[in-house]
Amino acid sequence: MQRRHVLAAVCGAGTAGVAGCLDEECPPRTDAEPPPEGWSMPGFDAANTGLDPDGDPPPDNPTERWRFDAWEYDDHGGVASAPVVDDERVYVVYGLSAPDDRFPPEQDDGGTVFALEEATGELEWEHPLSDPSGAPALVGDGLVVGDGDGTLARLERRGGDVVWETDLGAAVRTPAIADGWCYVQTDDGRVFAVDVDTGERCWDDRQKGIRDRLGLGDEHRATGRPAVGDETVIVLTGSNDDPPPWTVLVRGLDRESGSERWAIELEDRIWSGAFPSPAVADGTVYVAVPGELQARSVEDGSLEWTFATGVDETSSPTVDEDAVYLGAKNAYAVDRNTGEERWRHVNLAPDDDESSSGTDRTPITGAPVVVGDRVLVGFGALDREDGEHRWGAVGDDEESDYFEGGSFGRELPTDGQAVANGALYATTRWGRLAKFGGDDAS
């Protein structure tokens, strides 16, 4: 088979010794551990759709059940991840670095995985990280999380004990888990498939440039999650030999072998901050790059349409049957077939530094999340049909408990919120996690 030849050639090219290139492929397993009920990873699923087709949103105008301010428990500072949720706990990583942000928060190395009791928000367990580098993801009875020292670890969801650890060589980003495999990028632009049962690596893909080959350091970087389709894993990689900024590289990798099927370099799209994660649905991958949203064929990466936003700092896209949702200051719903705007929610934050002062109004740069008839944005909800504001704080309020105005930085984790148990769980990048709706604490 042709794919075998490609794989052999990749191994023969000298990565075998370094990366542990194995002969066997890693097909999806039908008997793999399922994710727990809830919102098991940022973006909801490994395709990163941000859509829970079977879930229920909280009722409109829900009360805040609890809030957890991570800085009260960990003084390293930094940025909080998107939360993930099962029916017992809410998990969040605190202490992520944001070195490319225009206004990075003060921080030291070090941070924490926090597991909070779902009903009360009380701290149940915590796990220290050397230098947080990604959000967690849940599978079976485990939680998988990366660390800045190159460690990918599986912890027990109950209690936080370490089940396995594996070294991936560079800061590990947020995993996408499907069918027994954890697909994850590292900061240096590599992509790995790791067995979630054992922590053993199956394949890795390294984007090699001249500097990499000469051992002169990284020409590539990655910050987001892969989007996992039926046969293809799509990743965004930054490419530059004197960073930043980074030219965006979109790549499609064979899901079983990791071999590159296609790569598209977006020469006119450069990024100085974090890269949002792509989302895949029905043979199309949606990619948010500075200034626009692109729909590309999963088959060969070819462009199907673009939707220009004019705004560089955008969220990851969210996809349902009809529309793609995006936070690009305003929140947008874009028709999946035509690439035309279906609606926008006009965000009232100032759109430049000159006038950004005095209010907590905040541009929407976190991924919208779609559940039932609501699109959840920030700490509130819009109507899925027309984008009308339904309840809560979506960045438009002069004064807010959930947003700190005053800068055009990324206030929300780009990977969005979690909706489970009839509740919304949302974090600010500064580390406030709150639960709205769902059952009363009892």
Add this chain to the structure above:
Amino acid sequence: MRRRAVLAVGACAITATSAGCFGRNSSDLETFDGEVSVDPSLAPDRTSWSVVHGDPANTRAVPPEATPKPPLSVSWTESYETHIGHVHPVVRDGTVVASDLDEELFAVDTETGEREWTAAPEEFEPRTAPAVTEDEVLIGSRSSLRAFDRDGDERWRTEESVRFGPFRSDPTIAGDLSLVSTPLGLAAHDLEDGDQRWEQPIGVRPTATPASRDGTIYLGGGDATLHALEDETGDVRWRTNADDEITAGPAVTDGGVYVGTGSGTVIAVDFDGAVRWRTEVADRDVDAVAVGNGIVCASDDGGALTVVEPDSGDRVWRSERAASSYAAGPVIGSGLIFARVRRDRGSGSGSGETIGAFDAESGELEWQYDGDARPVSGPAVESGALYLTGREDDRTSALFEFT
């Protein structure tokens, strides 16, 4: 025909003075396969240059009787002091109105070149080009829109926060409304008393002056979207995505709506919002468009002028002889395009840029002003004259009339 001869050599570069193929770097004019034939009868019928882009539809096109006949020279000069910059003038009923972008709004008689009046209220800080109606002069100041009567007495100012400044949009007129950008959208005020009729937020700042025609307002912004709004209510009729931030236009004619973008494209949109064509004219911002007489003309901030056929979007010619400016734009009149140009080497003046006129069909530079005045912003074109602001000498700014 000369144009045929030029077209016969296809896409190779032609200089204005000698026909033949040269490398791109050694010539200023490039021609393409598209063709236009100028039809002055298509020009808008009007007798004033009342808003920054000529008329509320932003065409920057004038009828044949208003078009000056080069060669032109300075017929009068009205000096003023400024350290800020130069504003695009407007002209109506024998009066030119301009400001020093600092303290003063002023009116000059087109016949005599004498100043008719000066308005300099306290804390004025005029920031935009003016607009002039039958009985009012409008101008954006630091945080409000102000209206003066035609004698320079202030009539009203808006209470609401509006948004002005260089590189932003200028106030314009739609029927009995004034249109001004707000921090996140567009507002309409009653011309009589300044009361706000409506505000339509788009979420990011408008980056170009809106156009109005036949009850619809067309607005382009930093959100890379062309918005069509109902003029009475501000309600959205449709929205069409552009390639990038809209940086030029919208300009509206019978043929549709034309915008230029930050990606260097010109986009033609039908009245139902459908995109008719997109043509790349530059690798940088398009900074102004003019539409009329059967042509579309775009200037980009690299200093080139490109002419495009309005129905097909085919490029006709592109001249790098043009010069960029933050408050200027090409003007279509009869068979000419008036625009700022780079001076010929050896033309005698120290300044590198002046005003000139291109043949609209061939792209050849027909005329350039070689005198001492240094026109920068404009032109407004009316009754056979050009009006620009600029430098009289190293210290003094001036409003110039060219006839």
